[in-house]
Amino acid sequence: GAVVSQHPSRVICKSGTSVKIECRSLDFQATTMFWYRQFPKQSLMLMATSNEGSKATYEQGVEKDKFLINHASLTLSTLTVTSAHPEDSSFYICSASNERGTRTYEQYFGPGTRLTVT
Amino acid sequence: GIQVEQSPPDLILQEGANSTLRCNFSDSVNNLQWFHQNPWGQLINLFYIPSGTKQNGRLSATTVATERYSLLYISSSQTTDSGVYFCAVEGMNRDDKIIFGKGTRLHILP
Numbered sequence: 001g002a003v004v005s006q007h008p009s010r011v012i013c014k015s016g017t018s019v020k021i022e023c024r025s026l027d028f029q030a031t032t033m034f035w036y037r038q039f040p041k042q043s044l045m046l047m048a049t050s051n052e053g054s055k056a057t058y059e060q061g062v063e064k065d066k067f068l069i070n071h072a073s074l075t076l077s078t079l080t081v082t083s084a085h086p087e088d089s090s091f092y093i094c095s096a097s098n099e100r101g102t103r104t105y106e107q108y109f110g111p112g113t114r115l116t117v118t
Numbered sequence: 119g120i121q122v123e124q125s126p127p128d129l130i131l132q133e134g135a136n137s138t139l140r141c142n143f144s145d146s147v148n149n150l151q152w153f154h155q156n157p158w159g160q161l162i163n164l165f166y167i168p169s170g171t172k173q174n175g176r177l178s179a180t181t182v183a184t185e186r187y188s189l190l191y192i193s194s195s196q197t198t199d200s201g202v203y204f205c206a207v208e209g210m211n212r213d214d215k216i217i218f219g220k221g222t223r224l225h226i227l228p
Binding site: 002043044093106107111112114 | 151
């Protein structure tokens, strides 16, 4: 149980275009999803937390107009990187949790999306 | 915010050896998880362990919340155990976010 998928696994796009990454919880309802960014050989950096049906909460320094997050259903959240630039190239990972309210999140991670902007 | 320190940063062991990975945190936590990131980038849940001891096969973990540390034990290491081990904590305050340590990079030699 607790399987999370992410699509695409790898994407190459040109500078100035937008890219959408999907995160799905396959066998449970995810009330909360998290989006992370990871640079090579570094730890995960939390970008934003999204709760189903409400606006995402972005971490300090993360541009909400550049990284659009939508959590329209209990099984799907999307991250859209708008007007991508080479510095946006990174490994993006989502995680899903089915806990809320108590603020204790047991997270299950997707396999990640490697974005390369040329 | 909470500081999370993992040690050692790197560890190279022969197959069959045992190891202990440590995660120190600077304040009380609501939540602590251990993850294994394999060489392909996938993060795998190992333990959800804000306190106490848990075991799963060759792996076990202990969190001593009062002393602000957690230990991950790997026994009889296999090459498939290679990768990066992260601990992640969530603080007690409402505005606390989930913080990942920098990880321990484990390489098991055949």
